[in-house]
Amino acid sequence: MPTEHVDVLIVGAGLSGVGAAHHIQSAFPDRTYAILEARDALGGTWDLFRYPGVRSDSDMQTLGYRFRPWTQDKAIADGPSILDYIRDTAADAGIDRHIRYGHQVVSAAWSTEDSQWTVTVDHAGETAQLTTNFLYLCTGYYHYDGGHTPAFPGIEEFGGEVVHPQQWPADLDYAGKDVVVIGSGATAVTLVPAMTDQARHVTMLQRSPTYVAAQPGVDKLANRLRKLLGDRLGYTVTRWKNVFKTIAVYQLSRRRPAMVRSFLRKNAIRLLPPGYEVDKHFKPRYNPWDQRLCLSPDGDLFAAIRRGRASVATDEIVGFTRTGIRLRSGTELPADLVVTATGLRLLALGGIRFSVDGRPVQLPETMAYKGLMLSGLPNFVFTIGYTNASWTLKADLVSEYTVRLLRHLDDGGYDQVVPVQDGPGVEERPLLDFAAGYVQRSVHEFPRAGSRRPWQLGMSYANDVLLLRHGRIDDGTLRFSRTRKPATEPVSEPG
Structure with missing residues (x-):
């Protein structure tokens, strides 16, 4: 042929x-x-x-x-x-x-x-x-064909299930279970609030914090423009509006990082429970946009923490046990399911x-x-x-x-x-x-x-x-x- x-x-x-x-x-x-x-x-x-x-x-x-x-x-x-x-x-x-x-x-x-x-x-x-x-x-x-998963000490001893988000089983049942999501990037920030509807409790375990920005899931102005101008023109106007907004936030982050850092911190304080350790769990060591900002639609991650359905642990993993994860601080996180949202x-x-x-x-x-x-x-x-x-x-x-x-x-x-x-x-x-x-x-x-x-x-x-x-x-x-x-x-x- x-x-x-x-x-x-x-x-x-x-x-x-x-x-x-x-x-x-x-x-x-x-x-x-x-x-x-x-x-x-x-x-x-x-x-x-x-x-x-x-x-x-x-x-x-x-x-x-x-x-x-x-x-x-x-x-x-x-x-x-x-x-x-x-x-x-x-x-x-x-x-x-x-x-x-x-x-x-x-x-x-x-x-x-x-x-x-x-x-x-x-x-x-x-x-x-x-x-x-x-x-x-x-x-x-x-x-x-698969994401990045570090070699965690003792993971073979763990009695529960370990999954990577990139290879999520269709029949995975986590209802009523303690879930630990390892990671602090976009996937972890997405998974944690989404799993609280069925899990008993979800913990986001991070080695260091990431910037998380709350943003409305619905753009009311975009929907109004679509009704007023029609789908195509309304879409074009909104597209450029969002482009310039993104450029402005990025440029401000590079030129005035302290200002953006302060804004994100104050917003987290507003959305989290009174007395929450914001600086421990939501204050990264780097400047905004040194790494990509994580998005929380309608502040869903903060809401899950506020309701007590989710929590954040900022610590290092020493090793796995049969029933959970042992941390450098001496704490052991109980887990029935561990999700390794540890990157691509x-x-x-x-x-x-x-x-x-x-x-x-x-x-x-x-x-x-x-x-x-x-x-x-x-x-x-x-x-x-x-x-x-x-x-x-x-x-x-x-x-x-x-x-x-x-x-x-x-x-x-x-x-x-x-x-x-x-x-x-x-x-x-x-x-x-x-x-x-x-x-x-x-x-x-x-x-x-x-x-x-x-x-x-x-x-x-x-x-x-x-x-x-x-x-x-x-x-x-x-x-x-x-x-x-x-x-x-x-x-x-x-x-």
Whole structure:
């Protein structure tokens, strides 16, 4: 059988992959494309995570697509609602007919002579190949097969059950049980109040505190604007309102950290019981936005503590016992169920092995151009979202830039484009310059960023709108070329 060829090959059928497909097929209805998805369902993160209370940690006016208004009343949405939103987007545009499920991409090899990638996939234990003119990765940046769990001393002695949120059993029964959630990040802050409806008591066990910000789950202004202006215009106005609000909070946190720290502390005091040890449990050692702020919709975590259904223990784990967890302070936390919300494991570009003209590519030796292409890799784009704002804000901009790039190739009669880092004085920086533990554990395996444009990974949506939506394509860093066109076989769509 001849190798199947598509004009654009998208890897990943999550939030960004479905969005990328929408942009590509809207701009180029005559181009062939396919989406390869390693799992058996679309939705990515929002299909994978099934733990109690799973939700967005940012508003849906910015986590939603620019081209598809979010019309539900809740701005902070639950996971199933977000999954439905992605599925509806894919179904309404016919994108779901282009998805190949169970296709794990193993390697991608570029041929300059043929101006195409040969992509090798594992499908049900068998190897298959596709070729494509343009490779577009929407794989996210963490392992889907399991999260990070430290080696806790004596965990084998524990008589209860231990689960990681990324592998939540569908039949897990925690009704009437003592639950300890290890961790203080977004997952733990979500899980603790969500589990209090059935558990006897839930304890969030943290080694050190995290900033937790309470925010209304319903954006009343957004709902009023939607009624007054209609879904699309109301959504656009709210989206920009929330973008500027996020930028303002982030910039204030960086420039006046003491002010933001004081505001968050006073808000926690207001929401917690009188006399609560706020500084022990909710006063981090770092400044706001050195790590991502955790969101508590309607202050649900604080409310659970106030009602006595949840508590926070700030201590170090010495080891597990048969009935719980022994802490450095000498306290033992009783537990029937322990949830290890201890973070993710990062995976650079889906773990795919890349080569260019037979030479293996070492990702840490590449540099990210505008946070979406890699030096030395032709006809290639990847998506990594913001760490200080909604992922989809960046994903949409990457898609818009990709459309502009493909049009520039067409207009110039080019069939290859590659970023070349040959400018003087560009110093290497981590691609993800973020203090979170899950980033620091694996960032050395990722491509690098540079000390100045266009090699910096931007974290400002407003700046990226100018750079990616309106900036010059032929900026002197991208190299465009023409070679002979490869012979291709017509694509046959599944189903």
